[in-house]
Amino acid sequence: MNFKKFQEPIYVTRPFLPNLEEVNVLLQDIWEEQILTNGGPKHQELEKALCDTLKVQGLSLFNNGTIALIIACQALGLKGEVITTPFTFPATPHVLTWNNIKPVFCDIDPLTMNIDTSKIESLITPETSAILGVHVYGTPCNVFEIERIAKKHGLKVIYDAAHAFGVEIDGRGIGTFGDISMFSFHATKLFHTVEGGCLAYNNRDLKSYIDLLKNFGIKNEDEVILPGINGKLNEIQAAIGLINLKHLEEERKRRAALIHLYKTRLAEVEGVSFIDLPSNIVPSYQYFVIRVSEKNFGMSRDELHLKLKEYNVITRKYFKPLCSDYQCYQHLPSATQERLPVAYSVVNEVLALPLYGTLALEDVEIICELIHSLTTRPSVHSNKSCSNSKVLK
Numbered sequence: 001m002n003f004k005k006f007q008e009p010i011y012v013t014r015p016f017l018p019n020l021e022e023v024n025v026l027l028q029d030i031w032e033e034q035i036l037t038n039g040g041p042k043h044q045e046l047e048k049a050l051c052d053t054l055k056v057q058g059l060s061l062f063n064n065g066t067i068a069l070i071i072a073c074q075a076l077g078l079k080g081e082v083i084t085t086p087f088t089f090p091a092t093p094h095v096l097t098w099n100n101i102k103p104v105f106c107d108i109d110p111l112t113m114n115i116d117t118s119k120i121e122s123l124i125t126p127e128t129s130a131i132l133g134v135h136v137y138g139t140p141c142n143v144f145e146i147e148r149i150a151k152k153h154g155l156k157v158i159y160d161a162a163h164a165f166g167v168e169i170d171g172r173g174i175g176t177f178g179d180i181s182m183f184s185f186h187a188t189k190l191f192h193t194v195e196g197g198c199l200a201y202n203n204r205d206l207k208s209y210i211d212l213l214k215n216f217g218i219k220n221e222d223e224v225i226l227p228g229i230n231g232k233l234n235e236i237q238a239a240i241g242l243i244n245l246k247h248l249e250e251e252r253k254r255r256a257a258l259i260h261l262y263k264t265r266l267a268e269v270e271g272v273s274f275i276d277l278p279s280n281i282v283p284s285y286q287y288f289v290i291r292v293s294e295k296n297f298g299m300s301r302d303e304l305h306l307k308l309k310e311y312n313v314i315t316r317k318y319f320k321p322l323c324s325d326y327q328c329y330q331h332l333p334s335a336t337q338e339r340l341p342v343a344y345s346v347v348n349e350v351l352a353l354p355l356y357g358t359l360a361l362e363d364v365e366i367i368c369e370l371i372h373s374l375t376t377r378p379s380v381h382s383n384k385s386c387s388n389s390k391v392l393k
């Protein structure tokens, strides 16, 4: 079959954009109130609404997810070493460095691509203060095993839940696991406030301390009691968040249909696999990521990435390079390829395909046919998804 190049590039994602009229209504409110930031009415309303949506007890909004995660480390008094994954966005290990904490990289699970809990304990030293897990692509970490290990060794648990907005395990919000979870509200995330983020926690006592840390440590007119930072989300961003929250279900439904189509069409392609979450998990719909087996597909992930680009289909190799490969972390003893064999192999297989609410189903059909046409292997009609019952026990 002959494929035409898409006239306009199909990007891996596009931000959700609400109707401008809706935005104007809330801007009108803000102009009347004349409160632009510092925890105004929209900010308070959004915090409450997000507690419900995420099913968490407490929540603090932030100007972005990275500052939020930096503050999470401070709020829990972390120091020394923190065990984390090399298969993530740069922000995850960087927040440790900004807290003078040494990241210790742990290899990942070959199916979930999250931190491999069977390898955590051997990395614990007297310096270890916490485990920082990442729910990569919204797939939950093995939260129960992480909890068990943390309890046994007296460690704190933080989750980078930037990809996991709305994820639930047996009806329980993903943000209720561990001591603190960070969600990012960056424009490319499923739910966004242009830039923004939050910390979620079950221990409501954390709120006043976290809110102090994000507002310069100002306790009241007369007292500044600690060296805080400016982590505040403004009223205009909070308003965008309130509007986007109203449209969240539509956006999730559209993405669910696109993912369903991807999975149906790609199930027959030899050498292409993807995660199927068990039914007790509510997925995030943040990304649709395939894994390309060069041997079975007949083409490497990198070649597929370039080939798709020729047709104007822009995919992403999230998360290449591994954090352990960055110049600033390469020297760490935990960063060597021998210690991270699974991460170093998985990172050459993953490819995020276009996924956003306004993407047309017809375009997904074409992208799948295109991928199908590129394989040198005959198609087999079996389900190629790696069933992910290992996610949780």
Ligand SMILES: *Cc1c(COP(=O)(O)O)cnc(C)c1O
Pocket: 064, 065, 066, 067, 088, 089, 091, 092, 134, 160, 162, 163, 184, 185, 186, 195, 196, 197
């Ligand atoms: C987006 C993202 C962040 C950073 O969030 P910002 O809000 O952009 O600071 C952190 N970790 C992961 C895994 C992310 O994808």
